[in-house]
Every structure is written in C-alpha cells, then in structure tokens.
Amino acid sequence: MPSLNDPIRIGAIDAKNRIFMAPLTRGRATREHVPTPIMVEYYTQRAGAGVILTEATGISQEGLGWPYAPGIWSDEQVEAWKPVVKAVHESGGRIVCQLWHMGRVVHPSFNDGKAPISSSATTAPDEAHTYEGKQPYAEARALPVDEIPRLLADYDRAARNAIAAGFDGVQIHAANGYLIDQFLRDNTNHRDDRYGGSIENRIRLLTEVTQTVADAIGKDRTGVRLSPNGQIQGVDDSNPDALFGAAAAALSKIGIAFLELREPGPNGTFGKPNHPPVAPVIRQAFDGPLILNSDYDPAAAEAALADGKADAIAFGRPFIANPDLVERIATHAPLQKDVQATWYSQGPEGYIDYPTLTESQAA
Structure with missing residues (x-):
C-alpha cells in the first residue's frame, strides 16, 4: 500500500506526495478581496505539499462574506493570484484554487445590503463575521430557478x-x-421544484456546477469538497449515507479528478459528529482518488492509506504552524502548535513567521 511520501496522480496533476494542504481561510487579502504579496510567501513556504488546496476563494461578490478573503472573479484578482501560483510552481509545488459561494452565510453588508441567496428562505444560526464586527445573519432569499x-x-x-x-x-x-x-441537505432545502425534495433533485445543483466547471477547464482539473457527516453552520441531513453516496456516484460519473471529504472523527476538534462515518459509503460509490481531511495526525494518516480508506490525506491546521510539514512527517520530527488568535489576523504574525525545522535547530 502507498505511504504519505509516495507520489500520486490526480487527474492531470502529478503530486509528489500524498500530504495535501487543506483549504484554510486566513484573511490576508485586501478589503476588496484582492490577493496580497504576503500570500506569495505563505503559499511558497508550503510548496512541499503534494497539492496545495487554496483558502476558499469567492466566485463573486454575491458569494463572498468573509473579511479579507480573496476572490477570483475580476481581472485584478487574477493578476494578483499569478505571482502566488508562479512562486509555488517555481518551488516545485502544485496548487489548486478552491471556488467558494457562501450562500446564506453572506451578510448583506458585503453585498450592498442585498439579502444572501440559498436553496430556501432560511437563516443561519449564530452571527456573521463582518468588517463592523459580529452581526446576526439575515434571512436568505430562495434562489429562483431562472437565476x-x-x-x-x-x-x-x-x-x-x-x-x-x-x-x-x-x-x-x-x-x-x-x-x-445548503442545496444538498434536507434541513435547509425546502424546495418543491427540480432542485428540492428527493435526493436526486437535491444533488442537481452540485452536479450542474461540477459539469459546468469540468466543461470549462476539463474534468481532469476539477475536484470537489464535501462534508458528509454531521451538522455544520446549521446545515444537516436526515439520511447522509444515501445523500452523499448518491452525490459521490454522480461525481464519479462526471469523472472528476478527485474528491476530498471533511469528516471529523469521534474526537473532532469542533464537536463530535452525530452519525457514523459516511466516508466508507463514498469510497464504494466514487471511482477516483479520495482524499480525507480533519484531525489527522501522521500516524492516523498512514493508517488510513494502509487500510485503503483514502488515496491521500489533507492536513489543515498542522500546515499553519509547520510550513515544512512534509519534511517533518518524513523525519518524524515534532510538530509546532498553531496560535488560534492569528488565524484570521491581517499581518505576518502567525502567518509567515513559523520557523522550519532547520531554522529551529539553528536558533
């Protein structure tokens, strides 16, 4: 069986190892959602990953409601991403852009006061992070079929x-x-048209978006992230095995390059799931490379590969504090702990100043 340090091909992408960097929102773009030069250094430091999955990146102003998060809808944003990608490539890395529409959790203050869109007219729990501090979420507008x-x-x-x-x-x-x-799961999707009701209907938007992207850039450069297990941001489903099994089968039929799952285990950092793991169901339904994510340490990651549960593992928070995570795993070196207070701050602290193993030993 493969190990974390073995190469893997996902679609058109040759990855030098199976230690992927999971998407991590870090809040270092401008207020206008344009990538900044500091992001070049951040991603380049982590180019040892088999594949970097970027922080969630907005597809439109309508869909982006996180302070200082980057977008990819304008020419200015494209030009600002170019040096990031070029530097990662020059360091021998591979980098994939995660495309994000936040739906009902976009606060109206990000979009000229307009209500957010969702599958149905629902309101997210808790509060939104905005430039003016935390504010209550607004009720979403159900997206009409003609939009x-x-x-x-x-x-x-x-x-x-x-x-x-x-x-x-x-x-x-x-x-x-x-x-x-929000379209996939039945506690937020209350529609009675072809995008709601049955599982076949609720996965329709996912398959249409995926087919659209695959037609635009090639299915061999198109991946998807799902979170099959448990309530998150008020979104949940009564039958996740059936729902996500059907979604995985549909994505497999399209022939995407890879599928990544964020599925916390019984001791997950942000709460326990309320359902047994769905990943085994998805493994049976999806024919392509499967990447698992959430709370893996190197030993658990190696075990998942050895047991055939996954083809690669995406590490999130370990990459925050360990830019050279791949080297540390390969040499069984200790991992540094990240500082949560600087996850979303706007400066270099807690972003590009974590030392590598070599730098720590030289200090």
Missing part, C-alpha cells in the same frame, strides 16, 4: 480565471454549510 444559469456562469468564469492565473486546477467547495451544501 441558476447566472450562478453557473459565475462558476464558469471563476474556473476559467483560475486557469488563466496559472492554477493546476480548481476544487468546488460543496461542504461546510455553504451554498451547495
């Missing part, structure tokens, strides 16, 4: 822009309670 072509066009443009910026591919963010997940 779905516009949404698909936004995904098409974002995917083409990512390739124009030099990215090796894209990952469609269909997880974590954001727009596509």
Whole structure:
C-alpha cells in the first residue's frame, strides 16, 4: 500500500506526495478581496505539499462574506493570484484554487445590503463575521430557478480565471454549510421544484456546477469538497449515507479528478459528529482518488492509506504552524502548535513567521 511520501496522480496533476494542504481561510487579502504579496510567501513556504488546496476563494461578490478573503472573479484578482501560483510552481509545488459561494452565510453588508441567496428562505444560526464586527445573519432569499444559469456562469468564469492565473486546477467547495451544501441537505432545502425534495433533485445543483466547471477547464482539473457527516453552520441531513453516496456516484460519473471529504472523527476538534462515518459509503460509490481531511495526525494518516480508506490525506491546521510539514512527517520530527488568535489576523504574525525545522535547530 502507498505511504504519505509516495507520489500520486490526480487527474492531470502529478503530486509528489500524498500530504495535501487543506483549504484554510486566513484573511490576508485586501478589503476588496484582492490577493496580497504576503500570500506569495505563505503559499511558497508550503510548496512541499503534494497539492496545495487554496483558502476558499469567492466566485463573486454575491458569494463572498468573509473579511479579507480573496476572490477570483475580476481581472485584478487574477493578476494578483499569478505571482502566488508562479512562486509555488517555481518551488516545485502544485496548487489548486478552491471556488467558494457562501450562500446564506453572506451578510448583506458585503453585498450592498442585498439579502444572501440559498436553496430556501432560511437563516443561519449564530452571527456573521463582518468588517463592523459580529452581526446576526439575515434571512436568505430562495434562489429562483431562472437565476441558476447566472450562478453557473459565475462558476464558469471563476474556473476559467483560475486557469488563466496559472492554477493546476480548481476544487468546488460543496461542504461546510455553504451554498451547495445548503442545496444538498434536507434541513435547509425546502424546495418543491427540480432542485428540492428527493435526493436526486437535491444533488442537481452540485452536479450542474461540477459539469459546468469540468466543461470549462476539463474534468481532469476539477475536484470537489464535501462534508458528509454531521451538522455544520446549521446545515444537516436526515439520511447522509444515501445523500452523499448518491452525490459521490454522480461525481464519479462526471469523472472528476478527485474528491476530498471533511469528516471529523469521534474526537473532532469542533464537536463530535452525530452519525457514523459516511466516508466508507463514498469510497464504494466514487471511482477516483479520495482524499480525507480533519484531525489527522501522521500516524492516523498512514493508517488510513494502509487500510485503503483514502488515496491521500489533507492536513489543515498542522500546515499553519509547520510550513515544512512534509519534511517533518518524513523525519518524524515534532510538530509546532498553531496560535488560534492569528488565524484570521491581517499581518505576518502567525502567518509567515513559523520557523522550519532547520531554522529551529539553528536558533
């Protein structure tokens, strides 16, 4: 069986190892959602990953409601992403852009006061992070069927822009309670048209977005992220095995390059799931490379590969504090602990100042 340090090919992308960097929102772009030079250094430091999955990146202003998060809908954003991608490539890395529409968790203050869109007229729990501090979420507007072509066009443009910026591919963010997940799961999707009701209908937006992106840039450069297990941001489903098994089978039929799952285990950092793991069901339904994510340490990751549960593992928070995570895993070196207070701050502290193993030993 493969190990974490073995290469893998996912679609058109040759990865030098199976230690992927999971998407991590870090809040270092401008207020206008344009990538900044500091992001060049951050991603280049982590180019040892088999594949970097970028922080969630907005496909449109309508879909982006996180302070200082980057986008990929404008020419200015594309140009600002180019040096990031070029530097990662020059360091021998591969980098994929995660395409994000947040749906009902976009606060109106990000979009000229307009209500966010979702599958149905629902309101997310808790509060939104905004430039003016935390504010209550607003009720979403149910997206009419006649607006779905516009949404698909936004995904098409974002995917083409990512390739124009030099990215090796894209990952469609269909997880974590954001727009596509709001369509997938039955506690937020109350529709009675062809996008609601049955599982076949609820996975329709996911398959249409994925097919649109695959047609735009090639299925061999298109990946998807799902979060099959448990409630997140108020989004949940009564039958996740059936739902996500059907979604995985549909994605397999399209022939995407890879599928990544964020599925916390019984001791997950952000709460326990309320259902047994769905990943084994998805493993049976999906024919392509499967990447697992959430709370893995190196030993558990190696075990997952050895048991055939996954083809690669995406590490999130370990990559924050360990830019040379691949080397540390290979040499069984200790891992540094990240500082949560600087996850979303706007400066170099807690972003590009974590030392490598070599730097620590020289200090």
